[in-house]
Amino acid sequence: MINISQSILVITLLSVLLSLGSTRLTSLVKIMALQGVMVSLTPLFLKDHGSFGSGAIIFFQIMILIKGLLIPGLLYMAVKRIAIKRDIEPFIGYHASILSGLAIILVSVFITNSLRLTLPAGHDIVLITAITTMASGFFLMMARSKAITQVIGYLMLENGIYLIGTALTKHSHTLYVVEFGVLLDLLVGVMIMGIILHNINSAFDDVDTTLLGRLKD
Amino acid sequence: METFIPLAIAILAAPLFPGIILKVKAFFAGKNGPPLLIKYYTLIKLLKKGSVYSNSTTFVFKLGPIVSFASAFIVLLFFPFAGGSPLFSFHGDVIALFYLMGIGRFFTVAAALDTASPFEGMGAAREVFFSTLAEVTIFTVLVLFYRLTGSLSFAEYFTGENPISLLSASGALLLFVIVALFMVMLTENSRVPVDDPATHLELTMIHEVMVLDHSGPDLALIELGSFYKLFFYAAFITHILYPFTAASSLVNGLIFYALLSLIYVAIGITESIMARFKMDLVPKFILTSFALVFFAAILTMGVLQ
Amino acid sequence: MDTFLLSLTVLFAGGMFALIAHRQFSLMKAGYIAITVAGSLMGLSAIWPTLQGGSPVSFSTTWLHLFTLSFTVDSLSAFFLLPIFAICPLAVLYSFHYMENSEQCGRVAANYFFLNVLVVSMALVASADNLIGFALVWELMSLSSFFLVMYEYQKEATRKAGYIYFIFTHVGALCIFAAFALAYSSTGSYDFASFADMPAKVKAIVFFLALAGFGSKAGIFPMHMWLPHAHPAAPSHISAVMSGVMIKMGIYGIFRLYASLGVTDLIFGEVVLCLGIISGILGVVYAIGNQDLKKLLAYSSVENIGIILIGMGIGMIGVASGNMVMASFAFAGALLHVLNHSIFKTLLFLGAGAVLHKTGGKHLDLLGGLMKKMPTTGKTFLIGSVSISGLPPTNGYVGEFLIYYGAFHGLTLGGSSFLFVMLAIISLAIIGGLAVACFSKVVGMVFLGEPRTEKAATATEAGFSVTLPMIVLAAASIFIGLFPEPFINLVFLGLNGIKSLQLVGPEEVAIVAGNLAFIARLFLAIFLLSVALRKLFYLKKEIVRGATWGCGFTQPTVKIQYTGTSYGMSIVDFFRPFVRIRTSYSGITRIFPGRTTYESRIDDIAEITLMDRIVSPLLYLLGKLRWIQHGHIQLYIGYIIVTIIALLLFI
Structure with missing residues (x-):
């Protein structure tokens, strides 16, 4: 009765909306963990992705591990250890963010319909989710002031790209290898960010990126 | 007869259920709590008393309780309790009924402003703002329902061949509706986390502060009206949860009241484990409920159907 | 047609009488009012056959041996003539006690003269049948209303308001005349009837140009700026006529244009709908934010124009996509809201005028407690407020319900139309909720609570000529709410003129109207029962009067009351x-x-x-x-x- 892949995608979309409306960094990180798991599960449940070899199974397990556990875990540690003020401090308010999220979904629906790609059945909602996730990632980077939310926005962008890959391909996991490389880069990025944030935090009082703007002189 | 009995039971039983909330809250606090019938006792006590009216007030103050009671009561006449046919129904009645609730709100607010009390004014300002947002969610729900079934009245939603319910073909979308309506129910009936009627400080209340100056039978009417309103919302959610299509109306009734009690228990649990939001987070809370339903409505645009 | 022309002549004569007899102040007022009321009644009787479904009547004459001026009263015109002939005499009657300053008898007389010129020109606008005639009377309408706004010309603010109005109305007229010129160059005919022959591209340009022009008269959002300046500056009965009746001529223009162009593309409906949504929501938000009573009412006019446009937009989308149930009810709702708005907005402006007249203040935060001092004004204003908030069982609700009903039936459309309709419903819900917030604020701050200033505390009820029109209008509000059937039929008759619209059958209309009437009466019955129940509970009960519970504060002053500013701020901030x-x-x-x-x-x-x-x-x-x-x-x-x-x- 309820299509599993669709439910996963709907949960992904919801996580996007929630992340735009969340006021606390810790809850934002938790939402990202959920989103990571959901996004990496998506290809497994799409109908025509067919059978998976043992390599693929291991591949997807690592994917879930990194997206759902490792990166969010590191982010969580960064939030906790560096004792960042837990409020998110938006440039664009929460109400406006939620409404923008809805608008982004709407636009994605229209883009997907107007692209007229010949997608496999059931893949158009993947594409909608992908575009929404990407755009919301950008939005999050744009609309929030903390460095860590920018990383989270980047993570969301990456999730979106991963989904686009999923939507446009019908083949096995080999196509995700590039994607995997990006993910590893991202992981490194998160780690570096943690270290840098730690240093910034010990050097300055705050990790607000608006303050970084003053460094230009 | 078929239509009168469920309605009569609903009208009589509505004050029972808020007692369940109190019981659940008491359970969480490790107390015994008041008896289940406490709200009946309260009503009887209030009806026996006289009233004190403020010197500032006019006839508008007395209209407040009457109109808010009448507007809450009329909704019950149009609602198909436990899947039975309602007393009255027509295509489009939902729009009218939610607007009738609006007139109840208008006069409650006017009565509050009539007392010249700053606190009541504050509560009134919050009430009109928050319920505007809640109304938006509700109308989006109606949009979604029309999109799914093409019907525009409670009777069409929940009775007949193909009632709206979680078990129907488009059940996944209704999950959003249920969550959103639960949030709206908390908002419109001034429950935690939107409003805390039990707090000691009038400054932080929304609905409760507006009725501070009412007393005696007037207050009883307001209370009864608020029980009906809560009962209506809970019944609304119950019907979306489960379609009451069983042949026997007795079975339907039993399942209905069991599920209804569960909703009240859920309210009680929510009240026990959550704290009241900061006032500026309330719009976000209601807006989230709107986002959920709007999202579900977008999904009907040829994507998920 | 003879009666119609005769009534206009009588109205004009009334204006002339005021000018001639201005030395005898009371005689002038009484005579003027009597003649105007008589003229309006004649006008009503002239349009009565058309309102009953009679055939259109027309009249034409040549002008300067070059142009033909022709006027036709068809069902759509008759519907718009109804508020003109019904509302204006009430506003005129109101002025008997409102214009009390006999030292300025000349100015009062000039005001009366221009008021009647305005009424005559509006009646001619609603019945004009060709471009030249329409342009002439449109200009006459703009000019006469400009002089009405300038009544208190010594005041700097009034002059400023007058000039703003003058600029806006003429920029609007410029757009309309440009559209007409384009239409003439395309068809070579002055008749509205020949509009349908234009090429589609020209039609689009003509439509949007004229929409901008009519929009600036009606007060569609970005072109609404003259409203909040002109209404507070003009005397209250003038604001009432301008807001209740004159801005509807802009709506009439759009209706007439749509009917004669016969355009059925989606884009027209979508643009009108979007303009409606913007005007509706922002109008009411600014109304909540403003504390000047008449300015607030002016913004609320913008909101109601928005509601009307939402209805028209949905109707046009319905026509474009062939969904006639949707189109019929949405158009009907829009048209009915025109009548309804002219009733309750006039009522509210007259009430605001009475308050202003008796207290000298129109700032919400300086009033309060007037319900005890001015009970009739207060009660009628309360009814008007309920009505303008679109709440049953009053007339404001009937129009909005029809728009909702049409909109919901449009939800089955696919793609972008669905989206527009859904946004329309959501914004109607927002507008409804905010209107409740806005008018509970007005009633609460002006009439309820304790008076905030000395002047408000010593106010007295206005004279009978001031209260009588308000009572009539309030009664009309409730009457339409409880007995909507004849009015809905009237509206459907008015819609007959739109060729591209196939109206739904009378049976379906009768069912919807009957349901509306039923729920309004049911609510009234339950309300009366509750009143009886309350009486029963209070039998032989002790009733005490005391001070308001101050939540532990024992020294309350009137100044600690919640103000209109703080009441609306959280909403405006949103x-x-x-x-x-x-x-x-x-x-x-x-x-x-x-x-x-x-x-x-x-x-x-x-x-x-x-x-x-x-x-x-x-x-x-x-x-x-x-x-x-x-x-x-x-x-x-x-x-x-x-x-x-x-x-x-x-x-």
Whole structure:
């Protein structure tokens, strides 16, 4: 009765909306963990992705591990250890963010319909989710002031790209290898960010990126 | 007869259920709590008393309780309790009924402003703002329902061949509706986390502060009206949860009241484990409920159907 | 047609009488009112056959041996003539006790004269049947209303308001005339009937040009700026006529244009709908933010125009996509809201005028407690407020319900139409909720609570000629709410003129109207039962009067009451990107603080944008051309000669 892949995608979309409306960094990180798991599960449940070899199974397990556990875990540690003020401090308010999220979904629906790609059945909602996730990632980077939310926005962008890959391909996991490389880069990025944030935090009082703007002189 | 009995039971039983909330809250606090019938006792006590009216007030103050009671009561006449046919129904009645609730709100607010009390004014300002947002969610729900079934009245939603319910073909979308309506129910009936009627400080209340100056039978009417309103919302959610299509109306009734009690228990649990939001987070809370339903409505645009 | 023309002649004669007899102040007022009421009644009887479904009547004459002026009263015109002939005499009657200053009898007489010119010109606008006639009477309408706004011309603010109105109405007229010129050059005929023959592209340009023009008269959002200036400046019965009746002529223009162009593309409906959504929501938000009673009502007119446009937009989308149930009910709702708005908005403006007249203040935060001092004004104003909030069982609800009903039936459409319709429903819900907030604020701050100033405390009820029109209008409000059937039928009759619209059958209309009437009466019955129940409970009960519970505070003053500003601020703040809020706070600096001040004001973004982006650059540019002006008459004669010679070269 309820299509599993669709439910996963709907949960992904919801996580996007929630992340735009969340006021606390810790809850934002938790939402990202959920989103990571959901996004990496998506290809497994799409109908025509067919059978998976043992390599693929291991591949997807690592994917879930990194997206759902490792990166969010590191982010969580960064939030906790560096004792960042837990409020998110938006440039664009929460109400406006939620409404923008809805608008982004709407636009994605229209883009997907107007692209007229010949997608496999059931893949158009993947594409909608992908575009929404990407755009919301950008939005999050744009609309929030903390460095860590920018990383989270980047993570969301990456999730979106991963989904686009999923939507446009019908083949096995080999196509995700590039994607995997990006993910590893991202992981490194998160780690570096943690270290840098730690240093910034010990050097300055705050990790607000608006303050970084003053460094230009 | 078929239509009168469920309605009569609903009208009589509505004050029972808020007692369940109190019981659940008491359970969480490790107390015994008041008896289940406490709200009946309260009503009887209030009806026996006289009233004190403020010197500032006019006839508008007395209209407040009457109109808010009448507007809450009329909704019950149009609602198909436990899947039975309602007393009255027509295509489009939902729009009218939610607007009738609006007139109840208008006069409650006017009565509050009539007392010249700053606190009541504050509560009134919050009430009109928050319920505007809640109304938006509700109308989006109606949009979604029309999109799914093409019907525009409670009777069409929940009775007949193909009632709206979680078990129907488009059940996944209704999950959003249920969550959103639960949030709206908390908002419109001034429950935690939107409003805390039990707090000691009038400054932080929304609905409760507006009725501070009412007393005696007037207050009883307001209370009864608020029980009906809560009962209506809970019944609304119950019907979306489960379609009451069983042949026997007795079975339907039993399942209905069991599920209804569960909703009240859920309210009680929510009240026990959550704290009241900061006032500026309330719009976000209601807006989230709107986002959920709007999202579900977008999904009907040829994507998920 | 003879009765119609006769009634207009009588109305004009009434205006002339006022001018002639202005030395005898009371006689002039009484005579003028009697003649005007008689003229209006004749007008009503003239349109009565058409309202009953009779055939259109027309009249035409030649002008300057060159143009033909023709006027036709068809069902759509008759529907718009109804508020003109029904509302205006009430406003005129109201002025008997409202215009009490006999020293300025000349000005009052001039005001009366222009008021009747306005009424006559509006009646002619609603019945004009060709371009030249329409343009003439449209201009007459704009000019006469300009003079009405300028009644208190000594005041700086009034003059400013008058000039703003003058500019807006003429820029609007410019657009309309441009559209007409384009239409004429395309069809070569002055008749509205020939509009349908234009090529589609020209139709689109004509439609949008005229929409801008009619929109500036009706007060569609970015072109609404004259409303909040002109309404507070004009005397209240003039504001009532202008807001209740005159701005509807803009709506009439759009209706007439749509009917005669016969356009059925989606884009027209979508644009009108979007304009409606913007006007509706922002109108009511600014109404909540403004504390000047008449300014607030002006913004609320913008909101109601928005509701009407939402209805029209949905109707047009319905026509475009062939969904006639949707189209019929949405158009009907829009048209009915025209009538309804003219009733309750007039009522509210008259009430505001009575308050202003008796207390001298129109700032919400300086009033209060007037329900005890002015009970009739208060009660009728309360009914008007309920009605304008679109709440049953009053008339405001009937129109909105029909729009909702049409909109919901449009939800089955696919793609972008679904989206537009859904947004329309959501914005109607927002508008409804905010209107409740806005008018509970007005009633609460002006009529309830305790008086906030001495003047409000000593106010008295206005005279019978002031209260009588308000009672009539309030009764009409409730009557339409409880007995909507004949009015809905009237509206459907009015819609017959739109060719592209196939109306739904009378059976379906009767069912919907019957249901509406049923729920209104049911609510009334339950309300009365509750009243009886309450009476029963209070039998032999002790009733005590005391002070309001101050939540532990024992020394309340009237100043601690919640003000209109704070009441609306959280809502206005929610819409912040679209509303500019400016606050200035002196702050507390010392341990024993001195006098501190806090001020907040809400600016209209449309006005700010117009000032910053258009007016200032224009002024700068024109400042560069100032060298042309020297003030020597010889130079100007030189200019004229040069111009004439230059023009002669082109012949």
